[in-house]
Amino acid sequence: MLAYIKSYLSSSQTPGAAGNMFWVLVYILIIFGGLSIAVMLMTWLERKILAHMQVRLGPMRVGPHGLLQPIADSLKLLLKEDIIPSEADGFIFWIAPFIVVLAAFTVFVVIPFGPTHAITDMNIGILFMLGVSSLSVLGIVMAGWASNSHYPLIGALRSSAQMVSYEVAMGLAVVSAVLMTSLNAEGTGTLSMIGIVQAQQAQGEWFIFKFFPLGLIAFFIFAVAMIAETNRAPFDLAEAESELTAGFHTEYSGFRWSLFFLSEYTAMIAVSSIAVTLWLGGWLRPFPNWLNGATWDKAFSLFPGIAFLFLAAMCFFNAARMPKHPLFRVQTIGLAIFGILMGLIGLFLFIPAVSSRVQDIFWFAAKVAGFMYLYIWYRGTFPRYRFDQLMQMGWKVLLPIGLGVLILTAGVALVQQNLWHP
């Protein structure tokens, strides 16, 4: 048993490819736990950042600067009554949230957090991701229909129309990125997520900068389409609260509602990971060509630790800034303890053996975190689209541009291949 567990450590494959079920399970648990923590953090960050954008304070009461707010929220959701409307279609109403959650989490099977840090690597990685994430719309449609109520039905209809139309533009953008992976001596591309990042490494260029501005335009199309796919502002028509109460999950409460919430944020992380993998070089560190060499590699491997030390410093700074009133003593101490924890994690990440293994994950997570911030920023900035504007944008703007970019990319790639390898 122990030998079986140890046998994986010396291999340089993903646990799925090595066929080691123990490490597969470990990876699944780590990713599941990490995602849950990330979603909790996102709910706190979203409320905080939106509040600061609107010159409010946001949650301040539960824990220092509202840091424990997600825990209080989830407790509240778990304790709420689980209501199933009497006119609802019981079984479908019951199963819909699980389908959405399953679709959102299954996608993470192929996401490469590092050259070996993925549960498995599939020959059809990107197709698998797009396919499984497109299944989540089924859950939304089922939820809306089974509620047997007007607002959820309208929300579900909007959601399905929106997803089907934006999937086309999204697919075209993805194809143009996949096409770029075939620019090597053999002339064969790949659909595997790890293969796509390795192609960027081999070509010495992130695909967002490839054939400037073609890669950038494809990335832009994907970045717009992915917001529509995840039903987020400014494309959150499926749950437009001013028109449809809460859209497709109006009739849901308590735990079931929180499953929808969880899957929405998980899906956001998933599509951001697709964008990072396809265009932003996945786990690769920034400036690989400009700042190369062993010294720079060493310097960049210190970043994970520095990031956590920065968080620790922020915590201490804010603990020092807390009002000097007896009522705030517990909060001040709590924030300081949180800072010490962050600092310890940061110091742990400075150990060379750890930092060399963790830096891939760190760069990937940092890029995804950038997208998460953009999501919040969009929500704070853009007003919601009207439905006809949304459809017009998808079919008449993004789709033609996507087609054009695909054809141009193919043309440029053909010329380059034939000139360089005659």
Place this chain on the structure above:
Amino acid sequence: MAPVATPFFFYMLSGIMLIGGILVITRKNPVHSALALIVTLLAQASIYLMLYAPFVAGVQIILYAGGIMVLFLFVIMLVSIDRSMKERQFNSQWAVGIIAATALGGLFIAVFTKGKDIFPEHALPVVENDNTQQLATMLYGQYMFAFEIASLLLLVAIIGAVVMAKKRI
């Protein structure tokens, strides 16, 4: 690595497909039928995976389960379910159905009993890792003409749909 394509999975997936297929034609509620059809299609995609055809499986999930069935549901959801449930089914086609089923069943039995003469004993070992690439070279090399014809047909269908839907172009 141990092969995933064990008989157990084949029987399980076939069972799911059969149950799903029966549910599609026996449910009165069209939304339930559509959902059962989705289950069937997903099980079929898994069988493609077992046959080491990951690309076909992926396309099956994206196109059928994620695209076409969503459009089906989109239309069905707008139909008044209560009225259609009460209505008696009027397109009874028992005779045609039985003839078609017997013909298909006969074909299956014939292939099962005489299959050894028709098909080679062992299937060729398929390398999973470049299945997609092989499919692409086949599709864009040997079967280029058929592929282009199919694309042209689809283009005609798209243009036809636009022409029929629009009053004034």
